[in-house]
Amino acid sequence: MTAARKLKRWYVIHTWSSLICTAFLLLICVTGLPLVFRDEINQWLQPHQYQALPADTPMANLDRVAQASRAMYPGQLIASMFIDDDEPQIMVWMVPSFEQMRADPDVMHAIRFDARTAQVLETEGDAAARRKTFIDIMLALHRDLFLDLPGELFMGLMAVLFVLAIVSGVLLYGPFMKKLPFGTVRAERSARVKWLDLHNMLGIVVLAWTLVVGLTGVMNELSTPLFALWQRTDVQTLLASYRGRSVPEQGSLPSVQAAFDTAQRAVPGMRLTSAVFPGNPFGSPYHYLFWSEGDSSLTSRLLTPVLVDANSGQLSAVVGMPWYLRALEVSRPLHFGDYGGMPLKILWALLDLITIVILGSGLYLWIARRRHQSARLARIVTAHEQQAAAGVLR
Numbered sequence: 001m002t003a004a005r006k007l008k009r010w011y012v013i014h015t016w017s018s019l020i021c022t023a024f025l026l027l028i029c030v031t032g033l034p035l036v037f038r039d040e041i042n043q044w045l046q047p048h049q050y051q052a053l054p055a056d057t058p059m060a061n062l063d064r065v066a067q068a069s070r071a072m073y074p075g076q077l078i079a080s081m082f083i084d085d086d087e088p089q090i091m092v093w094m095v096p097s098f099e100q101m102r103a104d105p106d107v108m109h110a111i112r113f114d115a116r117t118a119q120v121l122e123t124e125g126d127a128a129a130r131r132k133t134f135i136d137i138m139l140a141l142h143r144d145l146f147l148d149l150p151g152e153l154f155m156g157l158m159a160v161l162f163v164l165a166i167v168s169g170v171l172l173y174g175p176f177m178k179k180l181p182f183g184t185v186r187a188e189r190s191a192r193v194k195w196l197d198l199h200n201m202l203g204i205v206v207l208a209w210t211l212v213v214g215l216t217g218v219m220n221e222l223s224t225p226l227f228a229l230w231q232r233t234d235v236q237t238l239l240a241s242y243r244g245r246s247v248p249e250q251g252s253l254p255s256v257q258a259a260f261d262t263a264q265r266a267v268p269g270m271r272l273t274s275a276v277f278p279g280n281p282f283g284s285p286y287h288y289l290f291w292s293e294g295d296s297s298l299t300s301r302l303l304t305p306v307l308v309d310a311n312s313g314q315l316s317a318v319v320g321m322p323w324y325l326r327a328l329e330v331s332r333p334l335h336f337g338d339y340g341g342m343p344l345k346i347l348w349a350l351l352d353l354i355t356i357v358i359l360g361s362g363l364y365l366w367i368a369r370r371r372h373q374s375a376r377l378a379r380i381v382t383a384h385e386q387q388a389a390a391g392v393l394r
Contacts, residue, residue, distance in 0.1 A: 007175055014168035018362050021161040028155070028217070029356045031142040036336055036348050038135045039086070045134060050088055053116055059083070060118035062257040062275070065090055068118060069111055077250050079108055080283075081275045085293075085300075088115040102281045149224050156221030163214040169203055192368045199361040202354055209351045210358075216331035226324055234322060235284075238307075242286040246311070248278060254313035256288065263290040263306040266318050270304065271295050278310040286310055301333050302326070 034041055062081065069078055069092045079101060082091040090113045095101040101108060112122040124130055132140075144151030186197050203210075256275060264272055270292040276283035283289040287307040293300050307316040321329075333339035337348030 003175075007172065010168045010171045014165055014172055015366065017161045017168065018165040019366060021158040021165065022359050022363050024155065024158040025162055026356065026359050028142055028158075029352050029359065031138045032336075033349055033352050034135065034138050035142060036338065036345050036352070038139075039338075042133065042135055048087060048089070048121075050114060051117065051119075053088075057116045059115050060090070060113070062090075062260055063255050064118045065092060065113050066256055068113070068120065069094060072111060072120070072123075077279070078277050079280050080277060081256070083115065083273055083275075085271055085273060089113065089121065090115045090118075098279045098281060105281075143221070152221045152224055156218050159214055159217035159221060163211065163218070166203075166207065166211055166214060169200075170207065173200055173204055192365065195361050195368075196365055199358060199365060202358050202361075206351055206354050206358070210355055212334055213355075216335035219328050219331040220335055223328055226328055230322060230325055234319075238317065238319065239284060239286065242284075245286060247285045248310050250277065250279070253278065253288075253310055258313055259288040259308040260290065262308050262313065262315050263288070263292070266306050266315050267292045267304060269295060272306075284310075287316055301329050301339070303329060 065081065066078055070076070073094055076094045076096055077098060079093045079095045079098075082093070084090070092111045092113065093108045094111065095108050110124040111120060112124070113119065114121055140146050144155060147154070186193055256277075260272060260275060271294075272290050272292050274291045276289040276291070278287060279285055280289075284307060287310050290306040290308065292304045292306060294302050304321065305319040307319065308314070309316045337344050
């Protein structure tokens with residue numbers, strides 16, 4: 001295949017991969033902008049007020065929190081507890097039964113406690129009763145277009161096309177710009193040529209960032225099937241030796257605080273952020289499942305599960321995560337740029353805005369080229385008709 005044919009093929013790939021995903025990529029970039037600052041926006045829109053206590057006030061006993069939760073909703077079950085590491089709060093998620101939760105996870109509802117005093121701060125209804133926040137809407141549009149798994153897979157495909165558009169654009173940039181200095185924008189030429197140069201220059205400038213965001217976007221959209229794969233393989237193998245054992249009723253579970261302390265001793269230097277109760281469809285029938293994370297900004301997204309036996313209260317296992325879930329965990333902070341504080345968030349937002357300009361200019365260039373071709377064809381047809389008319393007159 002000649003070099004010219006290869007370039008033509010890459011041009012076709014770049015054009016159509018870009019066109020197919022542009023509208024959805026614009027949506028992803030526009031919704032991604034507030035998601036970079038989601039913590040700050042949530043705090044601004046829904047500020048939480050807490051009792052002023054010394055910074056070293058210890059966390060309330062989790063058994064006390066569990067007892068208060070069951071007293072508020074007799075007959076219901078605790079599905080999980082979330083111990084916030086940003087605010088002094090504990091979220092307790094409750095369900096009418098695990099069978100109902102398995103059929104419809106939206107039956108979960110929450111109680112928000114002060115993590116230091118175990119005082120109830122707020123109660124939330126189930127998903128149908130809860131009002132979606134601005135960030136909830138942005139995240140749903142960004143992740144799955146409100147279509148759950150089919151939407152996630154579709155947006156993952158759009159991210160794949162975005163990566164393909166980036167790679168093909170790089171392969172076209174070298175031959176296109178070989179006679180021009182790097183970053184040239186021919187301002188004296190037509191608007192279409194100026195936007196073409198700007199489109200190419202900005203694309204190369206943010207190349208590394210867009211490639212990282214595109215690839216991590218693909219990984220993030222695969223999170224649901226990847227976790228399902230882990231549950232069907234590694235988790236089932238781990239739980240195989242427990243099959244046939246009695247599944248304890250929630251009222252006879254060992255102390256959740258004692259289980260928490262046992263899990264914390266098993267992962268020194270890490271923070272326990274959530275406790276999934278036995279029977280929860282997203283946990284184990286035979287264990288408390290504690291999720292722990294690193295205590296630095298770089299390791300805070302690396303999660304390690306810890307299993308504590310729900311009969312004896314003894315440590316069962318510190319579970320190693322498979323490589324594909326580790327890759328997923330690393331991809332999340334890289335995708336949103338939320339691991340380096342406000343300076344990195346501002347940089348991510350600026351790069352996002354540049355990407356919006358690139359996508360918009362690419363769409364403009366395609367439309368302008370189509371108009372140019374249509375006008376050229378119209379001129380040819382007019383000239384042909386004039387020549388034919390002239391021949392008839394002769």
